[in-house]
Amino acid sequence: MSSQSLISNQQSTDLMLRVSDINVYYGESHILRDVDLSVPAGQMVCLIGRNGVGKTTLLKTIMGLLSSRTGNIFFGDRPITKLAPDRRAKLGIGYVPQGREIIPRVSVKDNLLLGLEARPQGRKGKEAIPEEIFELFPVLKTMLSRMGGDLSGGQQQQLAIARALMGKPRLLVLDEPTEGIQPSIVLEIEAAVKRIIAETGISVLLVEQHLHFVRQADKYYAMQKGGIVASGSTAELTQEVIQKFLAV
Amino acid sequence: MLLIAALGLAIVFGLMGVINLAHGELIMLGAYATFVVQNIFKPFGEPWFSFYIIVAIPIAFIVSALMGLIIERGAIRFLYGRPLETLLATWGVSLILRQLVRSVNWSLFMAIGIFALLFFGGMQLLKRLVDWQNIRSKALVILLPLAAGIAIAFNLLLGANPALSKPWFSARNVDVTAPTWLRGGTTALGFQTPYVRLFIIALTILCLIGVYWFLQRSTWGLKIRAVTQNRTMSSCLGIPTSKVDALTFALGSGLAGIAGCAVSLLGSVGPNTGQSYIVDTFMVVVVGGVGNLWGAVVAAMGIGILNYLIGSGTLALFLTSVNAPQSLIDLLLFFATSSMAKVVVFALIIVFLQIKPAGLFPQKGRTAEL
Numbered sequence: 001m002s003s004q005s006l007i008s009n010q011q012s013t014d015l016m017l018r019v020s021d022i023n024v025y026y027g028e029s030h031i032l033r034d035v036d037l038s039v040p041a042g043q044m045v046c047l048i049g050r051n052g053v054g055k056t057t058l059l060k061t062i063m064g065l066l067s068s069r070t071g072n073i074f075f076g077d078r079p080i081t082k083l084a085p086d087r088r089a090k091l092g093i094g095y096v097p098q099g100r101e102i103i104p105r106v107s108v109k110d111n112l113l114l115g116l117e118a119r120p121q122g123r124k125g126k127e128a129i130p131e132e133i134f135e136l137f138p139v140l141k142t143m144l145s146r147m148g149g150d151l152s153g154g155q156q157q158q159l160a161i162a163r164a165l166m167g168k169p170r171l172l173v174l175d176e177p178t179e180g181i182q183p184s185i186v187l188e189i190e191a192a193v194k195r196i197i198a199e200t201g202i203s204v205l206l207v208e209q210h211l212h213f214v215r216q217a218d219k220y221y222a223m224q225k226g227g228i229v230a231s232g233s234t235a236e237l238t239q240e241v242i243q244k245f246l247a248v
Numbered sequence: 249m250l251l252i253a254a255l256g257l258a259i260v261f262g263l264m265g266v267i268n269l270a271h272g273e274l275i276m277l278g279a280y281a282t283f284v285v286q287n288i289f290k291p292f293g294e295p296w297f298s299f300y301i302i303v304a305i306p307i308a309f310i311v312s313a314l315m316g317l318i319i320e321r322g323a324i325r326f327l328y329g330r331p332l333e334t335l336l337a338t339w340g341v342s343l344i345l346r347q348l349v350r351s352v353n354w355s356l357f358m359a360i361g362i363f364a365l366l367f368f369g370g371m372q373l374l375k376r377l378v379d380w381q382n383i384r385s386k387a388l389v390i391l392l393p394l395a396a397g398i399a400i401a402f403n404l405l406l407g408a409n410p411a412l413s414k415p416w417f418s419a420r421n422v423d424v425t426a427p428t429w430l431r432g433g434t435t436a437l438g439f440q441t442p443y444v445r446l447f448i449i450a451l452t453i454l455c456l457i458g459v460y461w462f463l464q465r466s467t468w469g470l471k472i473r474a475v476t477q478n479r480t481m482s483s484c485l486g487i488p489t490s491k492v493d494a495l496t497f498a499l500g501s502g503l504a505g506i507a508g509c510a511v512s513l514l515g516s517v518g519p520n521t522g523q524s525y526i527v528d529t530f531m532v533v534v535v536g537g538v539g540n541l542w543g544a545v546v547a548a549m550g551i552g553i554l555n556y557l558i559g560s561g562t563l564a565l566f567l568t569s570v571n572a573p574q575s576l577i578d579l580l581l582f583f584a585t586s587s588m589a590k591v592v593v594f595a596l597i598i599v600f601l602q603i604k605p606a607g608l609f610p611q612k613g614r615t616a617e618l
Binding site: 063065084085086089090095097101103104105106110113114115117118119163167 | 470471473474477478480481482483484485486487488489
């Protein structure tokens with residue numbers, strides 16, 4: 001435990017994730033063009049852009065579900081470009097995909113326990129679900145024995161984030177966590193994400209359309225037509241930029 | 249009996265979506281494993297020989313599971329999500345296995361061993377010594393014929409020696425004799441039931457409980473369920489999907505092995521034994537509902553009982569006693585052979601699937617479409 005906190009302290013000054021010169025194709029169509037992006041340790045980075053500009057594709061590439069023809073991905077200082085998704089997860093990337101992807105016919109409890117697999121040693125014996133998870137998402141505690149697929153969208157979203165946290169990731173990748181969810185739960189999820197960052201000091205890479213949530217981030221990248229077209233600190237995120245890259 | 253076989257298939261086909269036509273051959277391998285164990289135990293004399301079946305069950309499981317593992321690593325893992333290719337590949341594997349059992353002998357066995365040693369050993373050696381990525385295709389081109397050539401030459405050389413080239417089993421059927429404590433039977437509940445059948449029923453229940461426990465309670469079972477339901481997300485959670493696939497397939501194959509053990513107690517075992525079971529097991533899985541263990545249990549019982557009732561003419565006898573119309577009795581008598589009974593049962597299954605296309609217990613609820 002002490003050695004692990006040492007590592008995270010050591011890296012707190014430099015980059016958690018660095019993506020350079022990524023080009024991804026679906027068949028012959030060129031989706032991502034020369035994408036460069038970096039997530040500093042302990043910060044929250046937000047990726048904005050309209051639908052279909054390649055935000056989800058970029059996250060999938062970072063997770064290893066799609067492979068890039070060129071370029072490199074570094075996690076910490078380790079190249080992970082050639083690793084399979086499960087190896088990347090074990091290194092400490094927690095992924096919350098668009099559409100939640102809860103395992104439908106497995107109970108909520110087992111869904112959470114599956115999150116333990118991402119820990120470096122895997123899941124050992126009878127490990128319980130840590131209490132912090134229920135502090136963040138109290139609603140889950142009442143649903144432990146329900147099937148994951150029977151939850152509502154908002155509950156599934158909370159479960160997906162909780163599941164990713166079970167693996168004690170160093171980087172949390174969130175793909176549109178507030179999409180299609182009622183406003184009150186959006187606020188809950190926002191608060192939870194903020195609290196996670198404050199308490200654990202992990203980095204977050206977020207894809208988001210909700211402006212309110214975007215403002216919480218430290219840094220933003222704006223995407224258009226498969227490339228990064230603007231970036232900077234969110235404090236400088238002007239109305240003009242928003243109009244240009246986010247407004248319909 | 250049908251149930252154990254179907255249980256293995258329910259896992260492989262139901263959970264993984266792999267249509268494994270070699271499942272029958274895995275049953276056959278299990279039966280042969282039982283035969284071999286029996287022959288090993290024979291010289292030990294009576295007190296030991298009685299218990300060979302207890303040893304044979306795990307061995308049959310292991311043999312079939314290993315073969316299943318080889319099939320999965322060698323062929324099926326490249327074909328996930330491509331049912332047609334899987335179908336053809338597993339059919340090919342089933343033909344290979346059948347011929348293998350017919351012609352396997354010491355020289356062939358050693359030749360295969362040498363091939364594997366040279367080919368995979370060579371690959372490992374090269375991987376360690378040189379930059380593997382760059383020479384991969386070249387190395388394969390050189391290594392494959394080299395290893396194959398040496399192995400074939402070795403086989404021919406040894407083949408000259410009659411002691412080594414005598415087939416282990418030959419194409420003829422072999423017989424497994426049930427140990428004495430399984431011979432005879434009991435007349436409980438007014439039925440004449442042989443002990444062997446009772447033993448198989450007990451074995452089936454044990455397997456069922458084992459599989460249920462494994463899938464629902466163990467860590468690996470949870471991983472298996474997760475991977476079969478959402479492969480990509482499972483891998484994103486850090487579950488090694490390829491390992492889980494291999495394990496699932498090996499488990500299903502191992503159950504086929506146990507089924508083979510049971511088959512060998514019921515009748516003689518030949519290279520074609522598996523063929524007669526594969527269609528029935530598929531029927532059980534389809535009727536029970538794909539991916540549903542309970543459905544498989546009920547369907548196996550239903551099909552088995554129906555088969556028996558029609559095939560043995562019991563139904564016709566019963567109808568005679570209640571003075572049913574003569575034409576109906578004649579009709580039933582016409583179908584009162586085991587092959588004609590199958591015709592009827594399959595026809596009934598077709599009708600049944602028209603009414604309930606998703607099987608006996610289709611999945612319900614919000615997730616049914618997933």
